[in-house]
Amino acid sequence: MKKCFIIGICFFCSHILFSQENRLETKKDTTILQETIVIAQRKLSNYRQEKTLSSIDAYLEKANQVTMIKRGNYAWEPSLNNMVSDRLNVTIDGMQIFGACTDKMDPITSYVDVSNLEQVSINSGQEGAENGHCIGGGIDLQMAPSKFHNSGLKTSIDLGYETNGNYKTTGLDVEYSGNKFYLNTDGIFRKSDNYDAGNEKEVMYSQFQKYNFSLQSGYSLSDNNVLEANIIYDKATDIGYPALPMDVSLAEALIISVTHRYKNGSARIKSLESRLYFNTITHIMDDSNRPDVPIRMDMPGWSDTYGFYSKATLKEKKHSLLINLNGFYNKSLAEMTMYPNDPNQPDMFMYTWPDIRTLYTGLYINDHIALNPSESVSTALRLGIHRNKIAKRAGVESLQIFHPNVKESKSCFILSLSGAYTIKKNTFDATLGLGYGERAPSVSEGYGFFLFNSFDNYDYIGNPNLKNEKALELNTKVNFKFDALKLGITSSFFHISNYIIGETDNTAKPMTIGANGVRLYNALNHASIFDVYLNTTYNFSKQISFNSSIGYNYGVESNKQNLPLIRPLSYLAEINYNTQKFNAALQLEGNGNQSKYSSFYGEDETPAYIVLNLNLGNILYLKNNKLVFKYGVENILDANYSTYADWNNIPRQGRNFYLNASYILF
């Protein structure tokens, strides 16, 4: 296993040595069910436009198959195809990074900001396996590629204010771009007080504050070779989680990488990109701001990841090949200290993640074959070896309370396969895809110890004997174009066996005061998840267009019970008016009644809701400089509502006026 890792690194190092002349631009292969969200920070985008200074979370929420699970106003957890963190592979520009919170309060999307990224690539199901194994799909937060624009110095200043929560944002971006060298540095600061739900009801403990700083620099070694370095530092403090019994006093991430890129348009190997990276996360949960708690506790967590990838694109006749060799080593440690109300008693301590080391090495190959100008076939394969080790003896001993046969380490082989057929004609295009994927249990699922889930109010215990979860997947996508009307249907179906979920252990008593009981992670025989979306676009004229989307989702497990966190009927309608210097959009967004809920996993029936938003945008040119305004009203009718994705039914933001201004100095 370790050998594989070392061989990988050797491979990685070796290719830096070869280089060839000639160059030609190649476009990156777009995979079939990919949805790309452009982080249009200082542009006017006309599709589901948002404020320029939205968080990554808000951008992600605009994607069809993505919903954000909200535990507060910060660090929302993405859900893709009705599957959350453990079943997704979320990466930052191909780099693996794992949250340090046992309660999923820090999805990694919270450790980057719009200023760091250029776009987010969302791949459904096994299409998302390029960077790692997943069931539901992959989300890759992509940074801007090399910036050798030779445009000299460019400075941008961003300011944002929102009335609801007195939310202030400030950003500064300085970029120097030459032919041989570029340096980009940006910082962003966000601070929000408690927000108000509809009818001006203040949501306590919903405040947050964060800053993010990044530095990206590149040097062109030769025509074909570029060396880049990237640092992101993100620090959030005083984050409230109204849906949870605890807050976070610190969530800090340092993400460092060095990348070598090679490009050659005329050679067989079109490009080769290799990266070494390291990231470290510190996450400190505490409850010092809460006046009434049964017991005071601290729950810090740490996650360090070291990794590499080496990615090559090749083109040979009809074949476009993408090969990605990657590996990582992760250390996840989390602990809990409880302070008894009786000062004579000693502190109570346990490891909630007993220093779990994960070593993964894998290879991904994707071949895109153009059969003829209108038809193509794409196949992909990912193979990997995954090894978990419990580094703390105390971790082995504590898990033995529940699982007497726990072993210190465990290895498994993981496979992912997918294939898709695409046909493109003038009036329609269609894709049919099939996939098979596996994933290893996550650290919490495998090794968590008394992780309190406030959703179903149970303490969760990991199960080191879990088998890999396996999913068979079918997906289709059809688009029709009739002059001004565009119709699209996307749909995916997952049949998941060994579906990992908590199972109540009636013999064990909960540790958390007030909890209903203890659940052990276990595998259900199978579960099925289905989703379908109908998208319509109609262009009335060059300036005016109409978008709509209706989605239906369904999830049921082998005992015919509903799965939790399955989105009810959802819809969105939007009218856009768009010119070069001005745009406006009126949005209507809502969900149907959530009748298929899972009371076993803590859900209740969430009523239907509708909200109305108005977004406006302007661009002004002042000599050489550009001023971009975005302003509008969200939840115009001040509806007091919560959705199925709101943890413990915390209400969402009420009416909110916002104004974002970006000033770009050339």
Added chain:
Amino acid sequence: MRLKYIVPILFISLFTVACSTDENDTPIINGIENLVKIQEITNNDHTIELYNKTGKFNTGYNSVTIRIKDNANNSYFENANISWMPMMQMPTMQHTCPKSAIVKVTDKNTLYEGFIIYQMTNTDGSGWSLTFNYTINNEDYTATDTISVIQSEKQNVTSFMGSDDTKYIAALIEPKDPIIGINNLMVGLYKMENMMSFPVVQDYKILLDPRMPGMGNHSSPNNTDLSYNTADSMYHGDLSLTMTGYWVLNLKLKNSENTVLKGEDVTDQNTQSSLYLELEF
């Protein structure tokens, strides 16, 4: 975070070094390297040296390592036959306490071992004396002295009256160093026949319910009740501890006819059994 680990390790290593250099003048002899001398009890001919891990007698279970020095030539005897009698002097009477026989430590020539369970002491540690009667080369000797027994912070021993009008003593013996996980729980159970005799109680059952009063009085899973083991004359069971801290081991004593002699179930109303032991780590 790394510093957090290094600093305590540094301190621990510093202090352990300090402890070992701090010891008294006796040269370190094989078998007692990790032990601290509690006390010496002497007569005209010999010095009886008593050792354990802490160098002190505490209420509860005390394992003791013993050797007898010949004062004439400072050598240690290998062929002694030793018995002992701890005694508590009360204002109106005196009594002893549960104890083991003294046996030779296997594969050690001069070391003997046994244990004493002190069920109580005076607040200043006074009251107890310890008498050794021993035979070396067919000659009988005796040595006696007062000893000091310090009250343990936690209740690791309890004496109680059962519903059968018999007085019992239960003492926590294992785990000495509890872990987060499943611990082998060992309890000694003795009956007070009279002031001078505390025989082992056999074939009873001790029901176990560990709780954490500092955290909603929650329990832990997969504990087993204690049953008698004839091999070591002790009661054994599994004690699972899910975290460090203060634990109350609520017990219920049942005789061989399954009659409850002492202790109650822990419920929302009754947070603690009247029969319990305490543990902290």
